[in-house]
Structure formats: structure tokens, C-alpha cells
Amino acid sequence: MDTPERTQIGSSSTPISKYEDSPVFNYINNLSPIKPVKSIHVTQAFSSLTFSSLPSIFTSPQVTSIKESWFLRRHQNLESSKLKSLSVDVETMSNNEGTQDEADLQEISQAGISIASASVEQPGERAEFAIELSRTLKYDCGSPDCCTNQDIDLQRVDAIDQPEGNANHGDNQTGKGCDWEGLVVSDTPDLLILSSPNDAEAFRGIFQNSPGLAIGLGVSPSSSFFQNNMTNVQQMQLFFQVGLGKEPEMGDASQNLEIRNTQEDHGSDDLESVEIYSTDGLENESAALESLDKMKALSNLQRGMRRRCLDFEMVGGHKCKILCDSSSSHSENKINSKNLQLPPVNNNRRSQSSRCIVPGIGLHLNSLALAKRDYKVIKCDTLSSETQVLNASDQELLPQTMISSAPEKEADESGDILVEDTSQALVLMNPEELNPSSPRKKRHKVEHGVEGEACKRCNCKKSKCLKLYCECFAAGVYCTEPCACQDCFNKPIHEDIVLATRKHIESRNPLAFAPKVIRCSDTVDVADESMKTPASARHKRGCNCKKSSCLKKYCECYQSGVGCSVNCRCEGCKNAFGTKDGSILVGPECAAEEEEAEKSEKTEHDAITLKRENSRMEEQVPSANLPSTPSGLSRPLAHLVFPLSKVNPPRTSFLTKNGSSIVLKGSQKLRTDEFLLPPQPKLEKLLQPKNAEDEMPEILRGSSTPNDGIKMASPNCKRVSPPHGELGSSPSLRSGRRLILQSIPSFPSLT
DNA sequence: GAGTTTGAAACT
DNA sequence: CAGTTTCAAACTC
Numbered sequence: 001m002d003t004p005e006r007t008q009i010g011s012s013s014t015p016i017s018k019y020e021d022s023p024v025f026n027y028i029n030n031l032s033p034i035k036p037v038k039s040i041h042v043t044q045a046f047s048s049l050t051f052s053s054l055p056s057i058f059t060s061p062q063v064t065s066i067k068e069s070w071f072l073r074r075h076q077n078l079e080s081s082k083l084k085s086l087s088v089d090v091e092t093m094s095n096n097e098g099t100q101d102e103a104d105l106q107e108i109s110q111a112g113i114s115i116a117s118a119s120v121e122q123p124g125e126r127a128e129f130a131i132e133l134s135r136t137l138k139y140d141c142g143s144p145d146c147c148t149n150q151d152i153d154l155q156r157v158d159a160i161d162q163p164e165g166n167a168n169h170g171d172n173q174t175g176k177g178c179d180w181e182g183l184v185v186s187d188t189p190d191l192l193i194l195s196s197p198n199d200a201e202a203f204r205g206i207f208q209n210s211p212g213l214a215i216g217l218g219v220s221p222s223s224s225f226f227q228n229n230m231t232n233v234q235q236m237q238l239f240f241q242v243g244l245g246k247e248p249e250m251g252d253a254s255q256n257l258e259i260r261n262t263q264e265d266h267g268s269d270d271l272e273s274v275e276i277y278s279t280d281g282l283e284n285e286s287a288a289l290e291s292l293d294k295m296k297a298l299s300n301l302q303r304g305m306r307r308r309c310l311d312f313e314m315v316g317g318h319k320c321k322i323l324c325d326s327s328s329s330h331s332e333n334k335i336n337s338k339n340l341q342l343p344p345v346n347n348n349r350r351s352q353s354s355r356c357i358v359p360g361i362g363l364h365l366n367s368l369a370l371a372k373r374d375y376k377v378i379k380c381d382t383l384s385s386e387t388q389v390l391n392a393s394d395q396e397l398l399p400q401t402m403i404s405s406a407p408e409k410e411a412d413e414s415g416d417i418l419v420e421d422t423s424q425a426l427v428l429m430n431p432e433e434l435n436p437s438s439p440r441k442k443r444h445k446v447e448h449g450v451e452g453e454a455c456k457r458c459n460c461k462k463s464k465c466l467k468l469y470c471e472c473f474a475a476g477v478y479c480t481e482p483c484a485c486q487d488c489f490n491k492p493i494h495e496d497i498v499l500a501t502r503k504h505i506e507s508r509n510p511l512a513f514a515p516k517v518i519r520c521s522d523t524v525d526v527a528d529e530s531m532k533t534p535a536s537a538r539h540k541r542g543c544n545c546k547k548s549s550c551l552k553k554y555c556e557c558y559q560s561g562v563g564c565s566v567n568c569r570c571e572g573c574k575n576a577f578g579t580k581d582g583s584i585l586v587g588p589e590c591a592a593e594e595e596e597a598e599k600s601e602k603t604e605h606d607a608i609t610l611k612r613e614n615s616r617m618e619e620q621v622p623s624a625n626l627p628s629t630p631s632g633l634s635r636p637l638a639h640l641v642f643p644l645s646k647v648n649p650p651r652t653s654f655l656t657k658n659g660s661s662i663v664l665k666g667s668q669k670l671r672t673d674e675f676l677l678p679p680q681p682k683l684e685k686l687l688q689p690k691n692a693e694d695e696m697p698e699i700l701r702g703s704s705t706p707n708d709g710i711k712m713a714s715p716n717c718k719r720v721s722p723p724h725g726e727l728g729s730s731p732s733l734r735s736g737r738r739l740i741l742q743s744i745p746s747f748p749s750l751t
Numbered sequence: 752g753a754g755t756t757t758g759a760a761a762c763t
Numbered sequence: 764c765a766g767t768t769t770c771a772a773a774c775t776c
Contacts, residue, residue, distance in 0.1 A: 458771075458772090459771065459772075460770080460771065461770085461771080462769080462770065462771085463769090463770065463771075467769095467770080469769080469770050469771055469772090470770095470771080471771085471772080548773095552773070552774075553772080553773055553774085554772080554773060554774085559772095559773090
């Protein structure tokens with residue numbers, strides 16, 4: 001009764017009655033999918049501009065609703081022992097994720113009621129919940145992250161829900177132990193469902209709720225620390241490692257701390273959740289920790305861990321989310337705080353009108369970069385053990401991932417399977433990356449960044465990262481750790497300066513921060529010279545190359561994966577993507593393209609077949625535009641991902657998420673994979689079997705331009721078919737391709 | 752990793 | 764608008 005936990009609760013819960021009438025309850029009762037979006041303001045630190053991005057990502061009704069429903073159901077389960085029905089519901093949900101928006105909404109609407117009832121039913125719980133809510137509100141409940149927090153809170157509530165609510169440790173242990181087991185079992189699906197951008201949350205919740213896990217994992221006893229600092233990604237990594245039987249590395253702890261601090265500054269949701277727990281764990285350290293530890297026996301822990309791993313895997317299936325979606329969520333957790341993205345100046349308007357449409361580029365980019373990093377790490381860990389799997393399943397990997405991302409059957413399965421998925425997903429990455437030391441990798445990294453442009457890293461020394469010389473600045477993102485810039489002002493701390501500078505630059509050139517590459521819309525005259533080049537996209541201003549023959553990345557056109565156009569003043573243009581004089585591809589490429597076309601037709605059949613599978617995804621990505629770039633599959637994906645983003649270059653688009661989409665999840669792997677692949681100059685690598693694949697990234701980038709999305713109807717659409725020589729290419733790539741192909745057909749053409 | 756090359760960005 | 768300078772990425776060794 002006097003357990004620390006209880007005490008804590010009591011102290012904090014003092015105002016319970018108060019909460020009943022408090023706005024919080026009103027809030028709860030009024031919970032609606034929209035609200036989370038509303039709350040977006042959470043990102044106080046982020047400039048309004050940046051803000052726009054968040055909403056799109058986090059506020060997706062699906063995620064929120066799902067989470068809400070999850071909570072409710074779970075809650076009920078505990079109370080009414082309806083686990084089965086719940087699990088069923090969950091499964092259904094997972095299966096219908098794509099199409100469930102409506103259902104979710106309904107659920108959400110109900111969620112408020114459920115929550116309220118729950119609180120009423122269990123005073124103790126209510127108090128806790130109220131506290132949690134208050135906290136959440138405090139930080140900004142409305143934000144998507146808030147939702148995440150709620151999820152966590154819910155978990156906690158569940159824990160508290162135990163018969164005594166606050167009872168003795170012993171009782172709690174027993175009760176919770178059982179509960180946890182049940183929860184774990186039943187939760188798996190939930191977690192899967194939750195795999196929303198904040199998937200990691202689920203894990204976090206685990207960690208938080210079960211410090212024992214951390215301990216068991218060999219994490220320092222200060223589980224609280226671990227929990228607090230553990231970023232989603234890291235957590236994920238941890239799980240992966242665990243699944244692999246490896247010990248988690250906490251080397252990033254310092255970094256995490258840093259992040260945490262930053263987050264505090266920005267009031268990131270993640271931080272919030274962390275804070276909440278930290279409060280419990282740190283402040284009440286001994287009591288809370290002990291109670292928690294007791295609550296979870298090792299057996300339970302292991303089980304839970306395994307479950308989590310599985311869940312994680314499921315998430316991993318969604319892992320894409322982590323990478324892409326996460327751009328908004330978990331990775332952001334890490335990155336966001338640290339790297340506030342510069343808000344594209346133009347974003348403000350869009351942000352609200354269409355969250356999905358124009359997410360904050362910068363933010364996404366940074367997050368993406370982080371995600372990528374993390375991703376790599378994971379990959380390294382898993383690869384060793386999982387590489388084999390890749391080959392075997394590579395082809396099917398994507399489909400599985402996509403399709404199954406939701407299904408929990410797998411979740412039930414052993415963590416092994418999940419691990420495999422994870423590894424597979426990871427495997428998709430470029431092999432070179434495995435080798436951190438290889439110079440090539442280094443370069444790739446940068447290039448990826450390209451893909452990352454999200455991963456942009458600058459090395460500015462004199463520009464203070466306040467000029468377009470700085471890639472980060474030009475991309476509308478804040479410089480991040482990886483940057484080697486000196487005297488950098490492109491940081492959240494100097495937001496004012498950055499914004500002012502941006503405005504100044506824009507005053508001179510309103511399009512300075514606009515995407516450099518724009519897709520030639522169908523609306524445009526095909527006859528237009530710019531259209532002559534193979535790639536439908538064009539560099540806005542064109543290049544001015546004189547010595548590189550537009551065959552090196554010095555050339556912005558080439559770098560963007562687009563052909564030179566009339567706008568170019570280049571000399572001796574030999575741009576592999578198309579010369580300004582109209583000649584399209586250089587020899588090898590032409591052949592490749594033709595092959596691609598052939599295969600595309602061939603693959604279309606497959607695509608149709610797979611279409612069903614993808615249908616779900618499609619539904620979820622209604623707004624996604626199918627890109628129709630000649631370049632290949634990759635483009636389409638890119639389009640889908642960021643069709644709307646217009647402010648930033650392709651990279652940004654990658655980051656952009658239309659919202660949630662499970663579809664994205666499925667494709668995410670692919671995308672990720674491609675992203676990871678270093679862009680390579682076609683000419684240089686045409687002969688290589690992977691050539692096409694390698695191109696993909698570049699193409700994507702180029703095509704990814706905001707405008708691209710619009711172009712669905714272009715003749716090139718047919719080309720969407722899978723890349724030609726792909727078959728010979730690495731399996732992982734292949735898989736990626738397939739995925740693309742599948743997805744392509746499914747998406748409705750915009751035009 | 753240092754130095755060179757290159758072309759965009761910025762300046763005049 | 765053209766010419767020049769500055770700058771940082773891309774590239775080479």
C-alpha cells in the first residue's frame with residue numbers, strides 16, 4: 001500500500017477528483033483523430049514552418065485511431081478478460097489497416113468513452129491515467145507523439161489495472177506478471193498495429209515498464225537511465241540484438257542524453273514520454289525500479305523480450321516506418337530534438353492545409369538521416385547471422401514484409417522469424433555499407449544522404465552554413481552532428497538567424513529553396529525541349545558545366561538524375577540522363593532502358609497478381625501518386641512517398657510521408673534499400689549488373705521532386721515496370737524492385 | 752586524408 | 764546581365 005509506486009501515484013494523484021472535471025477529461029472524452037493533429041503544436045521548439053511536417057506524419061488518423069483503439073481494447077481486456085475478442089479485433093485491424101481509417105475513426109470516437117469509463121471504474125488507475133494525461137497534455141497531448149505517450153500511458157495503466165491497482169509489490173508482481181504475459185500475448189497484435197511511426201513506442205513501453213528487461217539485457221542497472229535515454233531506434237536495435245543473442249550496446253548513451261536534453265528544449269514527445277517514466281524511475285528510483293523489477297520475473301522478462309522482439313519484428317516489418325515514417329517519429333525523437341529542421345519557408349501555408357502533402361522537409365530529412373544511421377547499425381548486427389536468410393528469401397522478402405507487416409501470425413511465431421525479417425530488411429542495404437571503414441562506404445554514406453539528401457551533411461567552413469553553399473541549409477534542414485561544418489549557424493539555436501537568412505536569400509531568389517529539380521508535368525508540352533530528355537524531371541535552372549560534360553556529380557542535373565534541358569548552358573553535354581540537345585541515353589543505358597521496358601511488361605503481369613496484396617497498401621495511400629518516370633520502379637516509389645512535397649528537393653520527398661501508410665511500410669524496406677544504395681553515375685556503372693538498381697536512387701531523387709508526383713499520366717507510366725537487368729542484380733535489390741512493381745499497379749494514376 | 756577540380760552561389 | 768570571387772562538394776591521388 002505504501003509502496004513507492006503507490007506513494008508516487010498517490011502524491012501525484014491527489015487531484016484525482018480534480019481531473020474528473022478538469023479539461024483533461026474533456027479532452028479525453030473529446031478525443032478524436034483530429035485532435036492529435038491539432039496538438040501538433042507540440043513541437044514548440046520547431047519553427048512553425050517545420051511544424052507542418054510533423055502533422056502529416058504523426059497525425060495520421062490511422063495511427064492515432066489505432067493506438068486509441070488499442071488502448072481501449074486492451075483496457076477492456078484486462079478488465080473483462082476479453083483478450084480473445086480483442087486479439088481478434090486487433091488482427092482484423094492489422095489486416096485491414098489500410099482500409100480502416102473509417103473504422104479507426106469510429107474507434108477513436110469510442111476511445112474517449114472507453115477511457116473515461118476505465119478511469120471511473122478504477123480509481124487508482126484513473127488517478128494514474130489522469131496523471132499521465134495531464135503530463136501528456138502538459139507537453140502537448142495533441143501532437144502525434146502525444147498519442148505515443150498515451151500509448152505508453154495506457155500500458156502503464158494496464159499495469160496499474162492490476163487487481164489492486166496499486167497494491168503491494170508482491171501482488172503486483174504476480175498480477176502483473178500474469179497480466180504481462182497476457183498482455184504480451186495479446187499485445188503482439190497491438191504492437192503491430194501500433195507500428196505506426198511511433199512503433200518504437202511499444203518497445204519503449206516495454207522497457208519502461210519492465211526495467212528488468214534492461215537489466216537482463218546487461219544494461220546498466222540504472223534502467224531508468226537506459227529507459228530514459230533509449231531512443232526508439234536504439235531500443236529497436238537492442239531488441240534486434242537481443243533476438244540475435246547479442247548484447248545491446250549502450251555506447252550511444254551519451255548521445256542519447258544529449259538528445260534528451262535537446263528534446264527537452266523542444267518539448268519533443270519522445271522526451272515527454274521519457275520524462276514521465278524517468279520521473280517514475282529516477283525520482284522514485286529505488287521504489288519504482290524495485291517495484292518494477294519485482295513485477296517482472298525474469299521468465300516474464302524473457303518472454304516479454306521475445307515477444308517484444310517479435311513485435312518489434314512486426315514493427316520491423318513496418319520497420320520501414322522506422323526509416324521513413326520514423327522520419328517523423330522515432331528517428332525524430334532522436335534527431336528532431338537535436339536537429340530541428342529548418343522549416344521550409346513555404347511550408348507554413350501547406351502545413352495545415354495538407355499535412356500529408358507537405359511535411360516539413362527539413363525535419364524529415366534529418367530524421368531520415370538518423371534513421372539511416374540506426375538502420376545501418378542494426379544491419380551490421382543482424383547481417384552476420386542473417387545474411388543467408390536474405391538470399392533465400394530476398395525475393396519474397398519484400399512481399400512478405402509488405403503483406404505481413406501487419407499480421408501477427410508471425411508475431412506469434414518465434415522471434416527468429418522476426419529477426420529474419422529484420423535482417424532481411426537490413427540486408428537490403430548496400431553491402432558496402434556493412435563495411436564502415438571502406439572509403440567507398442563513406443562516400444556512399446554521403447550519397448545516401450542524398451537519398452538522402454535527408455542525410456545531408458555539410459562541411460562548410462566559411463559560409464557558416466547560412467548560404468546555399470551549405471547543402472544542409474539549402475535543403476532546409478539544420479546541420480546535424482554528422483556535419484563537419486565550422487562556425488555553424490544552421491542550428492536550432494540560431495533559428496532566428498537561419499530564418500532571417502533564408503528570407504533574405506528568398507528575397508533575392510524566391511525559388512532559392514525550391515526544389516532544384518522539377519518534374520516536367522504532362523501539362524507541359526511534351527514537345528517542350530526540356531521534355532526531350534529521358535527523364536521527365538528537369539533541373540530548374542539547368543547546369544553550367546563545362547568540363548565535366550555533365551557526367552559527374554559536379555553537374556546538378558546529373559546529380560539529380562535528370563537530363564539536361566534547354567535551360568542548361570553546359571558545354572559538351574553528355575548527361576547520361578539526357579542531353580540538352582535532346583539525345584537521351586547513352587548507349588548502354590538505352591539498351592538498359594529498353595530492357596527495362598520489356599521487363600516492365602513482363603512484370604506487369606506479376607504486378608497484377610501482386611496487386612491484390614498491395615491493394616491494401618494502395619488503399620492506405622490513396623493520395624499517393626504514381627510516378628511514371630522512365631527510370632524505373634524506384635521513381636514510382638519515390639513519388640508515392642513524397643509526391644506533394646514541393647519545398648525541398650527530392651531528398652525531402654523521401655522523408656515525406658504521406659501519412660502513414662502501411663503501404664509505406666511495405667515499400668519502406670524497398671525504399672530504404674534503395675535509399676541506402678549509393679547513387680552511382682550511370683555511365684560509370686552502366687555495365688554493372690546492378691546498374692539499374694544503383695540508378696534508382698538517383699532517379700528517385702530526381703523524380704522524387706514534388707512535381708513528379710503529379711505526373712502520373714505521363715507516357716512513362718508504363719515504364720514503371722521493374723528495372724531491366726534487375727534480375728541479375730542482388731536479391732535484395734530485386735526484392736525491392738518487385739515491391740515497387742507490385743505497388744505501382746495498385747496505385748491509381750493521378751491524372 | 753590531403754590536395755585538386757569543378758561549378759554553383761555570391762558578389763561586384 | 765556579365766564577370767569575378769568565394770565556397771564547398773566531388774573527385775583524384
